[in-house]
Amino acid sequence: xxxxxxxxxxxxxxxxxxxxxxxxxxxxxxxxxxxxxxxxxxxxxxxxxxxxxxxxxxxxxxxxxxxxxxxxxxxxxxxxxxxxxxxxxxxxxxxxxxxxxxxxxxxxxxxxxxxxxxxxxxxxxxxxxxxxxxxxxxxxxxxxxxxxxxxxxxxxxxxxxxxxxxxxxxxxxxxxxxxxxxxxxxxxxxxxxxxxxxxxxxxxxxxxxxxxxxxxxxxxxxxxxxxxxxxxxxxxxxxxxxxxxxxxxxxxxxxxxxxxxxxxxxxxxxxxxxxxxxxxxxxxxxxxxxxxxxxxxxxxxxxxxxxxxxxxxxxxxxxxxxxxxxxxxxxxxxxxxxxx
Numbered sequence: 001x002x003x004x005x006x007x008x009x010x011x012x013x014x015x016x017x018x019x020x021x022x023x024x025x026x027x028x029x030x031x032x033x034x035x036x037x038x039x040x041x042x043x044x045x046x047x048x049x050x051x052x053x054x055x056x057x058x059x060x061x062x063x064x065x066x067x068x069x070x071x072x073x074x075x076x077x078x079x080x081x082x083x084x085x086x087x088x089x090x091x092x093x094x095x096x097x098x099x100x101x102x103x104x105x106x107x108x109x110x111x112x113x114x115x116x117x118x119x120x121x122x123x124x125x126x127x128x129x130x131x132x133x134x135x136x137x138x139x140x141x142x143x144x145x146x147x148x149x150x151x152x153x154x155x156x157x158x159x160x161x162x163x164x165x166x167x168x169x170x171x172x173x174x175x176x177x178x179x180x181x182x183x184x185x186x187x188x189x190x191x192x193x194x195x196x197x198x199x200x201x202x203x204x205x206x207x208x209x210x211x212x213x214x215x216x217x218x219x220x221x222x223x224x225x226x227x228x229x230x231x232x233x234x235x236x237x238x239x240x241x242x243x244x245x246x247x248x249x250x251x252x253x254x255x256x257x258x259x260x261x262x263x264x265x266x267x268x269x270x271x272x273x274x275x276x277x278x279x280x281x282x283x284x285x286x287x288x289x290x291x292x293x294x295x296x297x298x299x300x301x302x303x304x305x306x307x308x309x310x311x312x313x314x315x316x317x318x319x320x321x322x323x324x325x326x327x328x329x330x331x332x333x334x335x336x337x338x339x340x
Contacts, residue, residue: 004239004248007211012242019208021055028056030067031087038208038220039094042075042085045173061170068165071185075163075175077156079201080222081106083163083175090204091181092188095160097197101223106157112150117158123151124158133183135164138176198223198231203251211240211250 007015017023020037033056034040042048053059067073071088078084078094081102086094107117123145130136130144142152155161160181168175182188198221205217218228232249240248 004241006241006243007248008243012211012248015211016209019210025055025057029072030056030064031072031089034073034085034087035090035204036207038204039079039090040085042083042168042175045168045175046170048085049170065165065169068169074181074185075168076161076181079220081157083168088185090200091162091185092192093197093200094204095181095197096188096192096194097199097201098221098223099157099197100194101221101227103157105222105224106154112154115150115154120151120154120158123155127155128159128180131178131180131183133180135177135179138178141178194227195231198228199235202228202232202235206237206249206251211248213246213248 014023021033026033026036028036030052033052037055040048040051049061049064052064064073068075073085073087074091075083075085076091076095078086078091079098084094103117103120106112107115107120127136127141127144136144138152141155142149145151145155161178162181162184163175164177164179164184166172167177201221201223202217205220206212209216209220214229214232215225217232218225221228236252237249238252240250242248
């Protein structure tokens with residue numbers, strides 16, 4: 001791939017924040033916002049609400065509840081074998097894109113050497129028959145599969161499952177009620193294969209996090225680069241370089257649309273310096289409040305509200321940053337938003 005123009009760290013910072021809708025909130029449906037941001041990790045249910053509230057103008061908690069109930073968005077174990085909130089349209093391309101790679105990684109892990117792919121596949125078939133078009137709790141799944149935690153935790157590598165409401169919501173945070181994805185969303189498109197799924201993953205990542213190194217895309221997808229790079233090589237992507245000489249790629253439709261530099265912004269500086277690999281991983285800033293800490297670990301979220309008080313409080317970046325004893329307006333907003 002030919003060398004592209006060099007982008008400064010500042011330009012990459014602004015591009016990331018803009019694409020993640022963290023410079024200004026967006027208007028749009030939850031599915032469209034999820035597609036635009038490259039899905040939303042949801043290991044801890046409240047983080048979904050905080051993450052969407054941070055990005056969608058006028059968002060209220062009940063909107064996500066209704067979207068989950070109407071099945072326009074779903075929670076499933078997808079990239080990096082972690083729970084993600086995705087649009088209905090995104091589920092199957094992503095699931096099929098990561099399926100083979102996840103299974104290989106699972107059976108090759110040293111602590112699972114006594115478990116074979118055929119055994120896991122048999123357990124998945126047994127669970128699918130029992131599920132039918134209904135739902136089962138984690139406890140019921142655990143009992144059905146012989147009360148082996150390794151099998152219970154890994155069966156979703158061989159059977160596509162979604163977490164269904166009311167589990168995995170603000171009111172019932174543990175996502176422990178399962179349904180077969182085919183029963184919940186319908187069957188996947190017939191012509192959808194692994195290669196098409198991986199290409200979809202590349203486009204989703206770059207939409208939300210580009211421009212980026214190809215290694216970041218593979219890490220985010222939880223796939224070995226050998227699966228991702230051949231697909232990237234066939235795609236029409238625009239090359240860039242970082243100031244350090246690292247090769248970057250971006251979608252042609254986004255290339256050149258970088259946020260103009262408007263001077264040093266303490267909030268942006270704080271966000272950028274706590275980002276790892278330009279992904280969704282944010283170093284937790286607060287020592288106060290279990291909920292806030294867990295939400296921060298999930299996503300670039302509502303702590304970083306762009307008001308004057310928030311900017312001033314967040315002007316000092318660092319892993320050990322703690323807010324003052326008297327909460328600023330930003331913290332009151334965060335605490336009060338979900339419980340009204």
